[in-house]
Amino acid sequence: MSVDEQSRPPRVKRLPREVRERQILDAAVRVFSQHGYHNASMDEISEVAGVSKPMIYAYLGHKEDLFAACIRREAGLLMEAIAASVQADLPPDMQLWHGLRAFFHFVATQRESWRVLHRQAISQGGPFSDELLAMRTRAITLVDALLVRYATARGLDDAATSSTEAHAAALVGAGESLADWWLDHPEIPEKTVASWLMNLVWMGLGNLVNGTVWTPTPE
Amino acid sequence: MSVDEQSRPPRVKRLPREVRERQILDAAVRVFSQHGYHNASMDEISEVAGVSKPMIYAYLGHKEDLFAACIRREAGLLMEAIAASVQADLPPDMQLWHGLRAFFHFVATQRESWRVLHRQAISQGGPFSDELLAMRTRAITLVDALLVRYATARGLDDAATSSTEAHAAALVGAGESLADWWLDHPEIPEKTVASWLMNLVWMGLGNLVNGTVWTPTPE
DNA sequence: TCCGAAGCCTACTTGCTAGTAGGTATGGCG
DNA sequence: CGCCATACCTACTAGCAAGTAGGCTTCGGA
Numbered sequence: 001m002s003v004d005e006q007s008r009p010p011r012v013k014r015l016p017r018e019v020r021e022r023q024i025l026d027a028a029v030r031v032f033s034q035h036g037y038h039n040a041s042m043d044e045i046s047e048v049a050g051v052s053k054p055m056i057y058a059y060l061g062h063k064e065d066l067f068a069a070c071i072r073r074e075a076g077l078l079m080e081a082i083a084a085s086v087q088a089d090l091p092p093d094m095q096l097w098h099g100l101r102a103f104f105h106f107v108a109t110q111r112e113s114w115r116v117l118h119r120q121a122i123s124q125g126g127p128f129s130d131e132l133l134a135m136r137t138r139a140i141t142l143v144d145a146l147l148v149r150y151a152t153a154r155g156l157d158d159a160a161t162s163s164t165e166a167h168a169a170a171l172v173g174a175g176e177s178l179a180d181w182w183l184d185h186p187e188i189p190e191k192t193v194a195s196w197l198m199n200l201v202w203m204g205l206g207n208l209v210n211g212t213v214w215t216p217t218p219e
Numbered sequence: 220m221s222v223d224e225q226s227r228p229p230r231v232k233r234l235p236r237e238v239r240e241r242q243i244l245d246a247a248v249r250v251f252s253q254h255g256y257h258n259a260s261m262d263e264i265s266e267v268a269g270v271s272k273p274m275i276y277a278y279l280g281h282k283e284d285l286f287a288a289c290i291r292r293e294a295g296l297l298m299e300a301i302a303a304s305v306q307a308d309l310p311p312d313m314q315l316w317h318g319l320r321a322f323f324h325f326v327a328t329q330r331e332s333w334r335v336l337h338r339q340a341i342s343q344g345g346p347f348s349d350e351l352l353a354m355r356t357r358a359i360t361l362v363d364a365l366l367v368r369y370a371t372a373r374g375l376d377d378a379a380t381s382s383t384e385a386h387a388a389a390l391v392g393a394g395e396s397l398a399d400w401w402l403d404h405p406e407i408p409e410k411t412v413a414s415w416l417m418n419l420v421w422m423g424l425g426n427l428v429n430g431t432v433w434t435p436t437p438e
Numbered sequence: 439t440c441c442g443a444a445g446c447c448t449a450c451t452t453g454c455t456a457g458t459a460g461g462t463a464t465g466g467c468g
Numbered sequence: 469c470g471c472c473a474t475a476c477c478t479a480c481t482a483g484c485a486a487g488t489a490g491g492c493t494t495c496g497g498a
Contacts, residue, residue: 011473013463014463014475015477016474017474018383022273038258041454042456043455051476052476052478053456054457054458054459054475057456057457058475058476059460062456063456063457093433094435097435100242149317151381152225156466165400166397166407166412166415167345167419169397169400170396170397170400170416170419171393172396173392173393173394173397174389174390175389175392176228176392176396177389177391177392177393178385178392178395180388181359181388181389185385185486188385192382195432195433195434196385196386196389197389199355199423199426199433200389200419200420200423200424200427202433203422203423203424203426203432203435204418204419204422204423204426205423206426207422208418208419211417212422214312214414214418214421216316231492232445232446232493232494233444233446233493234445235444235445239445239446260485260486261485261486262485263442266446268442271448272486272487272488273446273487273488273489274445274447276487276488281487282485296497297479
């Protein structure tokens with residue numbers, strides 16, 4: 001029904017605003033990730049956070065605002081984690097590799113953040129999804145840039161470059177899906193999963209650039 | 220606010236049960252796909268369907284049941300469409316190819332069905348997602364079987380076979396994501412999109428089986 | 439022509455939860 | 469000390485939407 005007692009912050013009094021805001025956001029992420037946006041009640045969030053409901057409204061605003069704040073914070077953390085792992089002077093394949101590893105690492109260590117980002121945010125067709133969709137688009141664009149750099153470095157042909165954005169979208173989706181799959185198979189090391197995806201996408205693209213493409217046998 | 224007038228069924232009287240059930244399901248898929256499960260109201264569905272609310276309860280049961288019925292019907296249609304396109308005696312790559320084309324064709328022609336399947340069902344953490352998650356798992360298993368057949372036909376090594384399920388998960392996710400991307404780029408022909416994905420995954424896998432893998436340069 | 443079943447509706451109840459009104463402690467500071 | 473801002477709470481209200489009670493027509497068959 002509700003979240004573990006033990007991790008609930010003890011009811012302390014008169015803490016400064018920043019601290020309370022953090023506690024509330026933490027609680028909100030947990031509750032949203034467990035029940036989804038609509039089934040999460042402000043009452044439960046306030047209970048988990050160890051404050052009363054009006055505090056939430058005073059500090060973070062309405063339910064929508066609160067949710068958006070969660071998304072923004074968690075998405076920011078994810079993007080930061082990825083950005084921190086990537087050095088701009090490395091070749092594109094190594095950049096992608098490090099980015100992927102950071103991504104999977106984030107998923108493994110911040111499950112609840114990941115759930116709220118992946119499952120909840122997209123499905124709510126409101127003002128939220130914009131926030132999240134924008135983030136996702138940013139990720140796709142980033143990957144796209146890598147692919148373009150890669151294709152340009154090799155002998156590119158027009159067909160290949162026009163499709164990098166689609167490939168980036170496919171990669172991001174594959175990463176999300178693979179991350180979910182991985183959550184059910186925790187025995188696989190993170191490095192292994194990352195390398196699977198790396199190979200799948202990067203080498204598939206490599207062939208495409210080389211002109212070694214698969215074509216259906218005529219019917 | 221609500222769905223187009225013109226496509227709403229005219230208020231006819233005393234139709235047989237099967238017809239009304241179809242109308243209700245059609246309406247429910249539309250409304251669920253537009254507003255999401257929670258924001259969809261039974262009142263709106265009944266209005267769009269051209270019947271009164273108690274009819275829905277009499278024929279399809281509670282809101283959850285109705286939603287599950289939608290999922291089951293639409294998922295069934297999708298799986299049927301894919302199954303119908305695949306001939307079991309073809310080689311695995313051709314099977315995958317035809318399956319992918321059927322999938323993208325479905326997404327293009329049944330947008331609302333796709334939306335309700337992809338966006339809504341998974342995110343609702345209730346009894347529904349089970350229904351849908353099972354479907355998705357079935358799809359992954361199906362693809363996995365193809366990959367295994369393929370890997371076995373070539374010289375397989377253990378590492379490659381142990382990872383086919385993960386690759387299947389990645390492919391399914393890539394397909395979903397690419398489908399979404401494609402909805403925003405309708406100028407691309409279906410065949411092209413399908414071939415991108417086909418190449419990306421199939422040839423990536425091909426390299427993996429051959430032992431031509433990407434590895435990070437030592438740091 | 440009577441009767442039951444199937445099709446269908448209007449109008450209600452009810453429960454839940456977002457959001458608020460209006461207050462009480464507590465600490466700092468002039 | 470006395471004032472104000474900040475931190476915080478216990479109640480409430482209000483409104484939406486799920487689900488239902490109870491009844492009214494129409495059709496087919498005995």
